[in-house]
Amino acid sequence: MDTSSIVSADSVREVIVETLPPGIDQQGRIFGGDAPLDSLGLVNFLADLEYKLAERFGRDLVLASERAMSRKNSPFRDVAALTDYVVELLGE
Amino acid sequence: MNQQRVILITGTSRGIGLGLARHYLKLGDTVCGCSRAESAIDEPGYTHFGLDVADEPRVVAMVRSVARKHGRIDVLINNAGIASMNHALLSTGATAKSIFATNFHGTFLFCREVAKVMIRRKTGRIINFTTVATPLRLEGESLYAASKAAVESLTEVFARELGPTGVTVNAVGPTPTPTDLIKSVPKAKMDALLARQAIAKLGSIEDVINVVDFFASPRSAFVTGQVVYLGGVVG
Numbered sequence: 001m002d003t004s005s006i007v008s009a010d011s012v013r014e015v016i017v018e019t020l021p022p023g024i025d026q027q028g029r030i031f032g033g034d035a036p037l038d039s040l041g042l043v044n045f046l047a048d049l050e051y052k053l054a055e056r057f058g059r060d061l062v063l064a065s066e067r068a069m070s071r072k073n074s075p076f077r078d079v080a081a082l083t084d085y086v087v088e089l090l091g092e
Numbered sequence: 093m094n095q096q097r098v099i100l101i102t103g104t105s106r107g108i109g110l111g112l113a114r115h116y117l118k119l120g121d122t123v124c125g126c127s128r129a130e131s132a133i134d135e136p137g138y139t140h141f142g143l144d145v146a147d148e149p150r151v152v153a154m155v156r157s158v159a160r161k162h163g164r165i166d167v168l169i170n171n172a173g174i175a176s177m178n179h180a181l182l183s184t185g186a187t188a189k190s191i192f193a194t195n196f197h198g199t200f201l202f203c204r205e206v207a208k209v210m211i212r213r214k215t216g217r218i219i220n221f222t223t224v225a226t227p228l229r230l231e232g233e234s235l236y237a238a239s240k241a242a243v244e245s246l247t248e249v250f251a252r253e254l255g256p257t258g259v260t261v262n263a264v265g266p267t268p269t270p271t272d273l274i275k276s277v278p279k280a281k282m283d284a285l286l287a288r289q290a291i292a293k294l295g296s297i298e299d300v301i302n303v304v305d306f307f308a309s310p311r312s313a314f315v316t317g318q319v320v321y322l323g324g325v326v327g
Contacts, residue, residue: 047208060156
């Protein structure tokens with residue numbers, strides 16, 4: 001478990017990429033537009049990701065938060081946006 | 093076949109929740125319970141969490157703590173509930189908020205968090221609690237009945253959304269049982285209520301356990317989105 005108070009974007013990105021379902025390109029879209037994940041696929045991915053983030057960083061995050069849902073651009077759209085979002089949550 | 097399951101039950105300090113917890117402990121299952129009150133159970137195999145089911149961060153922490161410790165949750169029983177019998181025009185906004193917070197919001201939070209654990213293993217049983225007061229449109233129970241109608245809708249839609257995941261979601265609707273929840277209801281009102289059931293008597297905790305056992309069974313994998321009322325009440 002990474003117990004440092006400042007979590008690097010690289011370590012978060014690493015966990016996200018490890019968790020990506022098969023067939024999802026780490027440079028491409030995760031969800032929305034022409035992404036291959038449907039709603040249930042996203043639900044499964046986020047459930048896995050919450051579990052792995054807790055294992056790695058010791059924090060119980062709820063990724064589908066008010067903040068995520070109210071954003072104009074979904075933080076779940078690609079790896080870069082999701083990484084920024086998770087780093088933000090872990091920094092609170 | 094039913095042994096050694098990990099079962100999470102809300103509202104285990106008294107009444108039906110306490111009865112369910114003792115039942116599953118007797119069967120050899122591991123039971124994790126919660127309530128605002130202190131634990132009423134001191135037995136091996138039982139872990140208690142003191143929390144309000146509407147407190148989202150505490151619910152998230154409890155569910156993930158149970159999942160980390162046991163590696164899975166096989167059955168969720170959303171039993172925690174409160175009632176307030178009063179004429180609708182004499183009911184306060186604060187009471188409405190409080191009833192919906194415990195009965196609906198609490199059920200939703202546990203369904204959401206436990207389902208995340210269950211879908212990773214592609215199996216699980218979620219059992220929610222409704223009431224015969226909802227289909228009977230019981231006078232004096234507007235807030236309680238409405239909160240449970242919301243639980244029924246939640247159950248039915250959750251069941252559809254989780255259908256492909258191997259997780260089933262059902263609800264049981266007990267009749268009045270001799271618990272604290274009904275102790276303040278006048279006898280005449282209770283008799284009138286019971287008269288509207290096909291089988292006009294108080295239910296027992298064993299009656300409720302029977303239906304919960306059915307929904308929780310590994311053999312009930314093809315049963316989801318169902319609401320079963322006791323006492324012959326028809327929805």
